[in-house]
Amino acid sequence: MKNKNMWLPVALLVxxxxxxxxxxxxxxxxxxxxEVYHNLTSVEYMDPIENIRYSMHFGKKLATFSGMDEFLKKxxxxxxxxxxxxxxxxxxxxxxxxxxxxxxxxxxxxxDSPAFSIAGGSQxxxxxIDDGSYFVVKKPAELLNLELVNRYIRxxxxxxxxxxxxxxxxxxxxxxxxxxxxxxxxxxxxLALWITGFSSYVGVVNWRDYDNxxxxxxxxxxxxxxxxxxxxxxxxxxxxxxxGDLSGYLVRFPENVPEIRGVEVTEAGxxxxxTDKDYLAKKGVDYILQTALFLVFxxxxxxxxxxxxxxxxNTNKAKAEPTNE
Amino acid sequence: MRTAKQxxxxxxxxxxxxxxxxxxxxxxxxxxxxxxxxxxxxxxSGEEMGIQRHIRVGCFNTGEYYYWHDELDAIALELQRxxxxxxxxxxxxxxxxxxxxxxxxxQSDNLEFVxxxxxxxxxxxxxxxxxxxxxxxxxxxxxxxxxVGQYLTQRADEISYDYLVIGSADPVSxxxxxxxxxxxxxKAFAILDENRYGRQIQAAYEQFGFRSxxxxxxxxxxxxxxSGIGQLEQKAEELGxxxxxxxxxxxxNEGEEERYYRELKEAYAELAPKVDALYITTATxxxxxxxxxxxxxxxxxxxxxxxxxxxxxxxxxxxxxxVQDPVEEGTYVASCLIEYGNGTSVTDLEQKFEVAxxxxxxxxxxxxxxxxxxxxxxxxxxQVYREVKQGEK
Numbered sequence: 001m002k003n004k005n006m007w008l009p010v011a012l013l014v015x016x017x018x019x020x021x022x023x024x025x026x027x028x029x030x031x032x033x034x035e036v037y038h039n040l041t042s043v044e045y046m047d048p049i050e051n052i053r054y055s056m057h058f059g060k061k062l063a064t065f066s067g068m069d070e071f072l073k074k075x076x077x078x079x080x081x082x083x084x085x086x087x088x089x090x091x092x093x094x095x096x097x098x099x100x101x102x103x104x105x106x107x108x109x110x111x112d113s114p115a116f117s118i119a120g121g122s123q124x125x126x127x128x129i130d131d132g133s134y135f136v137v138k139k140p141a142e143l144l145n146l147e148l149v150n151r152y153i154r155x156x157x158x159x160x161x162x163x164x165x166x167x168x169x170x171x172x173x174x175x176x177x178x179x180x181x182x183x184x185x186x187x188x189x190x191l192a193l194w195i196t197g198f199s200s201y202v203g204v205v206n207w208r209d210y211d212n213x214x215x216x217x218x219x220x221x222x223x224x225x226x227x228x229x230x231x232x233x234x235x236x237x238x239x240x241x242x243x244g245d246l247s248g249y250l251v252r253f254p255e256n257v258p259e260i261r262g263v264e265v266t267e268a269g270x271x272x273x274x275t276d277k278d279y280l281a282k283k284g285v286d287y288i289l290q291t292a293l294f295l296v297f298x299x300x301x302x303x304x305x306x307x308x309x310x311x312x313x314n315t316n317k318a319k320a321e322p323t324n325e
Numbered sequence: 326m327r328t329a330k331q332x333x334x335x336x337x338x339x340x341x342x343x344x345x346x347x348x349x350x351x352x353x354x355x356x357x358x359x360x361x362x363x364x365x366x367x368x369x370s371g372e373e374m375g376i377q378r379h380i381r382v383g384c385f386n387t388g389e390y391y392y393w394h395d396e397l398d399a400i401a402l403e404l405q406r407x408x409x410x411x412x413x414x415x416x417x418x419x420x421x422x423x424x425x426x427x428x429x430x431x432q433s434d435n436l437e438f439v440x441x442x443x444x445x446x447x448x449x450x451x452x453x454x455x456x457x458x459x460x461x462x463x464x465x466x467x468x469x470x471x472x473v474g475q476y477l478t479q480r481a482d483e484i485s486y487d488y489l490v491i492g493s494a495d496p497v498s499x500x501x502x503x504x505x506x507x508x509x510x511x512k513a514f515a516i517l518d519e520n521r522y523g524r525q526i527q528a529a530y531e532q533f534g535f536r537s538x539x540x541x542x543x544x545x546x547x548x549x550x551x552s553g554i555g556q557l558e559q560k561a562e563e564l565g566x567x568x569x570x571x572x573x574x575x576x577x578n579e580g581e582e583e584r585y586y587r588e589l590k591e592a593y594a595e596l597a598p599k600v601d602a603l604y605i606t607t608a609t610x611x612x613x614x615x616x617x618x619x620x621x622x623x624x625x626x627x628x629x630x631x632x633x634x635x636x637x638x639x640x641x642x643x644x645x646x647x648v649q650d651p652v653e654e655g656t657y658v659a660s661c662l663i664e665y666g667n668g669t670s671v672t673d674l675e676q677k678f679e680v681a682x683x684x685x686x687x688x689x690x691x692x693x694x695x696x697x698x699x700x701x702x703x704x705x706x707x708q709v710y711r712e713v714k715q716g717e718k
């Protein structure tokens with residue numbers, strides 16, 4: 001660095017940009033991973049919710065829903081990570097719950113609370129039954145928290161390594177490129193590359209999480225269908241040939257899970273799920289836009305930084321050429 | 326000259342300019358890639374009730390009937406549960422008179438069940454009926470069944486007490502209240518669910534999509550009412566199916582059983598080849614006779630829908646969607662009594678009450694009939710019977 005005064009601002013601002021990018025990356029991880037967890041829970045409990053809706057179609061009312069306690073017990077079977085289930089009204093009144101005596105935190109029960117929230121070491125997914133009621137699933141938040149911390153650390157390591165490499169490259173550029181203007185442009189280019197690489201990394205990790213979750217969704221749907229058929233055939237003793245309108249039942253999955261286009265049960269009893277490629281493409285664009293926003297923001301920082309450097313240089317120039325007075 | 330202080334100022338200015346952009350971006354990222362759930366707000370409420378004034382209660386019953394028996398028992402149990410009476414034990418009781426006697430023996434601060442204000446209309450003479458009408462030592466009469474409800478409504482000008490009509494299948498067509506719950510006088514109250522059978526028929530139609538429904542009932546005005554024929558006709562028009570009806574006089578006097586069941590079986594046999602479904606309406610049918618009565622229908626693969634109770638499904642009807650429940654209704658009537666005792670006028674009591682429906686299927690009959698029941702229905706069915714209980718014949 002030809003000008004001693006330039007080293008500190010460059011080092012500080014690269015650190016600043018990296019820190020901001022890391023924070024944004026963590027926010028994106030946090031938001032997207034919670035969404036993935038929420039979506040998986042909603043797929044897990046979509047079947048019981050649909051059964052409640054179907055009963056309500058016959059005129060059943062939630063407040064007086066006969067057999068709801070048993071129904072909740074049955075719904076929780078096969079989901080050992082479920083801590084509790086609640087049926088709540090829009091104003092937060094708990095109508096039924098699996099364990100009965102454990103209250104729902106107020107910030108989870110209220111109508112303006114988010115669909116997914118964390119309170120007291122548990123995660124809560126609030127799934128709409130109809131316009132006036134919700135099915136709330138409580139699970140331990142340890143796994144999510146662990147995964148998030150893991151992601152933050154990994155992103156932190158990537159940020160730290162990137163920071164060191166970027167600083168080194170900038171230092172080398174400043175040292176070996178004689179022309180000050182050129183060296184500044186190269187520094188900005190190095191920073192732009194670093195920001196682009198970092199935001200792309202965050203975007204790819206987020207997309208990979210989402211993409212992997214689709215496989216989990218398909219698996220959960222297949223489990224739900226298999227277990228429903230087993231319940232009707234084995235528990236109720238109904239021969240498969242007397243089960244009607246299977247397609248009317250299967251349509252609940254694509255209707256509620258936008259990633260799924262259709263579900264089919266083969267004669268051998270195998271459940272096949274088809275993903276909705278159009279929806280996934282749209283979702284892919286969403287993720288690209290999210291990453292692009294990250295990038296644009298980072299580039300704005302860079303532009304501001306460039307202006308800042310120019311200002312600094314002008315000042316230094318003025319300092320080097322004192323006035324005639 | 327540029328100083329370190331100026332550099333700090335530039336740096337701060339730079340950071341300050343970035344701050345709003347950063348905050349907006351964080352907010353956008355925190356929004357994620359789209360939320361798939363919807364939010365809504367519908368209030369719900371509930372309140373504790375007490376009894377503030379002393380009320381004397383009588384019971385004017387049409388006759389002994391399992392539904393009314395269970396409803397009266399449920400009223401007593403709910404009052405006991407609420408602490409409004411004490412001493413009413415949960416145990417089997419043979420007759421409604423027995424329930425009434427036990428209720429009268431209970432302790433209560435403000436509710437008095439008048440021991441001799443218990444009537445069974447079927448066995449009363451004109452003179453006894455007049456005496457019941459002219460009673461002045463009762464504040465409110467539990468009028469059980471359509472016939473008593475109609476009778477008290479016809480003589481409303483002569484009575485001094487209010488009356489709560491319960492256990493009436495269709496109080497509107499019986500003239501006890503007007504459509505929409507409008508009162509015909511300022512003494513009457515009736516549990517009202519104007520479209521209960523409509524919902525039942527609609528649900529059955531959605532399962533089987535029948536084009537014709539057979540129905541057998543007595544050719545009388547009250548039978549038309551309690552069999553829910555008006556609602557069946559309404560649904561037939563709405564959904565586009567045909568109704569084939571036959572009339573059989575119900576058992577009124579002892580010794581008519583053989584005639585009644587023979588005529589009913591003949592009517593079912595006559596309908597069997599002509600209909601897709603049979604609606605077994607409320608009537609004096611003993612459940613144990615059903616396996617025999619429904620033989621021809623089963624052979625003709627006719628779907629049988631029980632109107633009254635799940636016990637008919639145990640004895641061979643294919644499906645029942647419960648739209649009336651004596652226990653739930655009784656529990657509601659108890660809350661109305663408490664409200665009445667609290668000072669609410671009988672004309673201000675909420676008449677509209679719908680029970681939570683339940684679905685009952687007899688899988689054995691499904692197999693014998695060869696129909697298919699939708700998968701989604703099996704998943705929400707409250708009870709699936711695997712056998713048909715055998716009856717008397």
